[in-house]
Amino acid sequence: MSAPLLSISHLVAVSRRDGKPLLRDVSLDIARGEVHGLVGESGAGKSTIAKAILGILPHGISISGGSIALEGEDLLTFDAATLRARLGPAVSLIPQDPLTALNPGRRIEAQLTDGLRLWKGMTAKQARERALQLLEEVQMREPARVMRAYPHELSGGMRQRVLIAAAFALEPKLVIADEPTTALDVTVQKQILRLIRTMQERHGTGVVFVTHDLGVVAQICDRATLLYMGKVMEQGSVRDLLDRPRHAYTKALMEACPRYDQPGRGLAPVPEAVFAACRAEIAAFDRAEAGHA
Amino acid sequence: MAEIVTTAVIEAPPRRFAKTLRALLAQPKVVWGGGFILFLIALALLAPFIAPHDPLAQDLMSGTLPPIGFAEHDVHFILGTDDLGRDVLSRLIYGTRVALTVAFVAAILAAVFGTLLGLLAGYYGGVTDTIVSRLIEIWMAFPPVLLSILVVAIMGSGVTSVIAAIAIIDWTRFARVVRAETMAQAQADYVTAARTLGFSRLAILFREILPNVAPVLLALLTLEMGIAVIVEAILSFVGLSVSSDTPTWGGMIAQGRQIIYQAWWVFAAPLAALFATVLAFNQLGDGLRRALDPVMQR
Numbered sequence: 001m002s003a004p005l006l007s008i009s010h011l012v013a014v015s016r017r018d019g020k021p022l023l024r025d026v027s028l029d030i031a032r033g034e035v036h037g038l039v040g041e042s043g044a045g046k047s048t049i050a051k052a053i054l055g056i057l058p059h060g061i062s063i064s065g066g067s068i069a070l071e072g073e074d075l076l077t078f079d080a081a082t083l084r085a086r087l088g089p090a091v092s093l094i095p096q097d098p099l100t101a102l103n104p105g106r107r108i109e110a111q112l113t114d115g116l117r118l119w120k121g122m123t124a125k126q127a128r129e130r131a132l133q134l135l136e137e138v139q140m141r142e143p144a145r146v147m148r149a150y151p152h153e154l155s156g157g158m159r160q161r162v163l164i165a166a167a168f169a170l171e172p173k174l175v176i177a178d179e180p181t182t183a184l185d186v187t188v189q190k191q192i193l194r195l196i197r198t199m200q201e202r203h204g205t206g207v208v209f210v211t212h213d214l215g216v217v218a219q220i221c222d223r224a225t226l227l228y229m230g231k232v233m234e235q236g237s238v239r240d241l242l243d244r245p246r247h248a249y250t251k252a253l254m255e256a257c258p259r260y261d262q263p264g265r266g267l268a269p270v271p272e273a274v275f276a277a278c279r280a281e282i283a284a285f286d287r288a289e290a291g292h293a
Numbered sequence: 294m295a296e297i298v299t300t301a302v303i304e305a306p307p308r309r310f311a312k313t314l315r316a317l318l319a320q321p322k323v324v325w326g327g328g329f330i331l332f333l334i335a336l337a338l339l340a341p342f343i344a345p346h347d348p349l350a351q352d353l354m355s356g357t358l359p360p361i362g363f364a365e366h367d368v369h370f371i372l373g374t375d376d377l378g379r380d381v382l383s384r385l386i387y388g389t390r391v392a393l394t395v396a397f398v399a400a401i402l403a404a405v406f407g408t409l410l411g412l413l414a415g416y417y418g419g420v421t422d423t424i425v426s427r428l429i430e431i432w433m434a435f436p437p438v439l440l441s442i443l444v445v446a447i448m449g450s451g452v453t454s455v456i457a458a459i460a461i462i463d464w465t466r467f468a469r470v471v472r473a474e475t476m477a478q479a480q481a482d483y484v485t486a487a488r489t490l491g492f493s494r495l496a497i498l499f500r501e502i503l504p505n506v507a508p509v510l511l512a513l514l515t516l517e518m519g520i521a522v523i524v525e526a527i528l529s530f531v532g533l534s535v536s537s538d539t540p541t542w543g544g545m546i547a548q549g550r551q552i553i554y555q556a557w558w559v560f561a562a563p564l565a566a567l568f569a570t571v572l573a574f575n576q577l578g579d580g581l582r583r584a585l586d587p588v589m590q591r
Contacts, residue, residue, distance in 0.1 A: 054489045088491020101482035105504040111483075115490045166486075 003072055004029040005206045006053065006174055011066035013048055013057070013230070022048050022061060024231040024285060030174070030223075035200060035207040037217040037224035037238065045230035046210045050176050053208065054093060055083050070174070089119040092167040094177040094196070098159035098184075102151035108162055109147040115170050134165040138195060157188040161195065168199050174206045181216065193220050214257045218242055226250055228278050231285060248274050313585075322580030329573035337389040344383035345371070348540045352378035357556040375545075375559045376552050384540040385566055391534070391541045392570065394452060395525040399459035400517040406460060407467025408503075408510060414468070415475025416498050425472070429465045437462050441524060445533040455534050459521050470513055474506045508585045515578030519571040526567055542567050 006029070013023040023045045030036045038046040051057045053068055055075065067074045070090065075083060092115075095101035102111060112134065113127035122130065128147070135143035138161040151159060160180060167175050177196060181189040197220050200207050209221055217224050217238060224241050226234045226249065234247040245251045252270040317323050336343060352374070359366050360373040360381075367374075372381040414425035444458035478484065479502065487497045522542075528534040529543025537544060542563035549560030 056485055056488055084491040084493070087489065091489070093486060093489045095482045095486060097482055101486055103481075103483040103487075103501050103505065105507070106501075114487070114492070118491065163486075 005032045005034075005071060006030040006208075007067075007069045007072075008049070008053075009067055009069075011049070011052065011068065012064050013045075013052060013061055014064050016060050016062050021286065022230050023052075024229070024282065024289075026066070026225075026227070026230070026232055028225050028232070028235060030206050030208065032173070032206055033200070033204045034223060035197070035209055035221045037221035038208060038210045038227065039212065039214065039217055039224055040227035041212060043229070044227040046212075046227060047178060048230070049227075050093075050178050050208060050210050053174075053176060054091060055080075055087060088115075089170045090172055091174045091176065092170065092172045094160075094163055094167045094175060094180045096179045096182060098156055098163055101163055102159055104151055106150075107147070108149055108151070108154070112147075112162065112166055112169060115166065119170055130169070131165070134169055135162070137168075138162075138165045138199070140165070156184055157192065160184060160188075160192050164192070164195060164199060168203055168205065171203060172205060174208065175200070176208045176210070178210045179212070181211075181213075189216075190219075196220065214242070214253060226253075229282050231282055233278070249278050317581070317584045320580035320584045322576040323584055324580075326573045326575070326577030326580055329569065330577060333389050333393060333570060333573075336386050337393050340386050340390060344380075344386045345369070346380035346383040348379060348383040348387040349538060350379065354378065357552070357559075359556070360558050360562075372562050373556065373558045375548060376556060381545075381559060381562050384545055385542070385562055387540045388542045388545060388563065388566070391452060391529075391539060392522050392525060392567075395455055395459065396518040396521045396570075396574070399456040399463075399521040399525075400514055402456065402460035403463040403517060403521075404467050404510065404514050407464035407469075408471045408506075410464070411468040411471025412475050412498055412503065412506075415472040416479050416494065416502065418476075422472070425468065429468050432462075432465050435462075438524075438527060441528060442531065442533060445528060450533050450535065452535055455525055455528050458528070459524050463517060463520065466517060467510070467513060470509060471506055474509055475502055478502045478505050508582050511585060512578040512582035515574050515581060519574035519578075522567065522570050522574070526563075 008029075009027045011023050011026040012021065014021050026045070026049060028036065038049055040046050048057070048061060051061075052063060053075070057063070063076060066076075068076055070086065073086070075086070078086065102108070109128060109131060112131035113122075113124065116122045116127040116130055117124070120127075120130075132143050132147060135146055140146055140158065140161050146154065146158065146162070151162075154162065160183075163180075167177075175196075180196065181192050184192060193216065196207065196209075199205070209217075211217060221238050223237050224235070225232055226241065226247070228249055234241060234245065234250045241250060242254065245254055249270075252274040256270055317327075346369075355367060355370070355374055356376050356378040358370050358374045358378075361368065361371050363373075370380050370382070372385065374380055375384075410425050410428075414422040440462050441455075441458040444461055445454045448454040448457060475498075484497060484501055487501050492500070525534060525541070526543030526546065529541040530547045532544075532547070534541055534543060545563040546560060546567075549556070549558075549563070553560050
């Protein structure tokens with residue numbers, strides 16, 4: 001097996017305020033061209049992992065152990081300037097909320113060409129042509145009109161397409177999609193998921209797909225990591241995870257998921273006993289860590 | 294169809310400009326506020342050609358003549374004369390020169406200085422923010438008029454000192470507003486997006502954040518111009534602005550105050566000019582903010 005594209009090992013993050021652990025010994029590998037789902041409820045640490053990879057953790061969170069390696073280089077050892085130079089062209093983000101992720105005061109053209117001019121050294125004209133191409137690639141209707149529009153003139157789905165175009169503009173090795181469909185309605189969601197998958201396959205990009213929706217995981221991901229309170233509960237290929245869940249939490253989540261193929265099943269609340277078991281598992285882990293230290 | 298779209302792209306800049314201009318002209322406040330300011334600028338530039346008399350020419354034989362329409366008026370002196378027989382209208386017209394110079398230069402200086410500090414404090418936070426914020430608070434604890442009199446007293450009177458005094462005092466207005474606005478903008482995802490793209494902090498500050506602060510800034514700038522006109526008048530009134538051989542509105546008010554019972558128009562005319570100018574600046578600022586805000590533009 002060749003070296004993974006991204007390899008996170010034994011990552012520990014704590015809150016600066018009270019030292020509470022937010023990520024507990026998280027390890028995961030992402031191969032080239034793999035779509036990896038990060039699944040979990042609010043506060044499970046999905047976004048924290050995404051932000052840690054991008055080096056944009058808020059001030060309140062610090063990484064206290066482990067490593068994040070992109071193609072074998074540990075990102076955590078880089079200073080800010082090196083990190084920007086390495087990540088800028090190689091890793092990009094599809095943000096959660098397309099309403100705020102585009103600068104309201106700048107035209108789409110300016111926002112799409114920024115990265116191309118910064119990292120690819122393109123002239124304004126070359127960058128504009130490439131941006132037009134990208135908009136066509138994300139199946140935007142009337143790309144020429146969109147180029148000179150301001151974000152408020154576009155619909156939510158169109159904005160998300162622009163952001164996907166921007167994310168793939170630099171041919172990055174890794175794209176981090178932070179719940180890119182949560183702010184969209186369901187019909188648009190499906191198109192956007194399909195688009196991300198198409199773009200990813202065409203460019204051979206690795207994708208970290210943050211979501212709380214197991215249905216989305218089933219649709220788009222190759223492998224997935226299920227988190228609870230910052231700890232990996234289960235990890236593996238999506239087929240295994242969904243068809244043969246080993247962990248009680250995964251099983252309970254599957255029961256809670258509405259299934260159109262099996263009417264009458266699903267929507268079962270996660271039993272309190274499962275949560276209690278998860279919490280006990282985490283408490284045991286914390287005790288072991290404390291003993292270790 | 295496709296060809297039409299392509300041509301439109303090439304023609305985008307002029308069309309955009311025309312669109313912005315239309316949006317500006319759709320705001321009545323911009324039209325009349327800006328129109329009045331343009332009128333004042335024209336007066337200031339063309340003062341020697343427009344003013345019916347030399348603003349300094351004294352004619353003691355025709356002192357305190359009332360404006361046209363009142364008893365004993367003289368048709369040559371539309372707004373009457375002061376106690377030294379100088380034409381009030383001509384002095385008013387020449388007075389726009391000092392008023393507008395101070396308004397534009399002082400307000401822009403204060404804006405540049407305050408905006409820079411506000412941007413840095415709002416975006417970098419931490420120690421930078423603490424230092425700038427405390428500085429603003431200390432600064433604002435001083436009574437502004439006294440502080441300006443102090444500055445002029447140290448630097449000596451003259452237009453330059455008045456401008457310096459206003460810029461030194463009023464940068465806090467800009468710093469406070471820009472800081473708050475920057476903090477709000479810095480939270481937005483597009484700033485995160487720019488960060489992950491690898492732009493430097495300064496590039497983000499000036500390319501991403503500043504344009505979004507600009508509408509507020511512009512409104513504040515025109516407001517500040519109005520304030521600068523008033524401060525200049527105050528300093529002229531207490532005799533700390535330019536020397537008395539240059540006509541200023543504040544100087545005219547000070548002079549008119551002494552003879553208010555004999556010749557009220559010497560006092561009232563510059564006061565009205567001052568009032569109208571400040572009102573025009575304020576209305577223009579409000580209109581600009583409405584017209585230029587990309588979200589409100591729809």
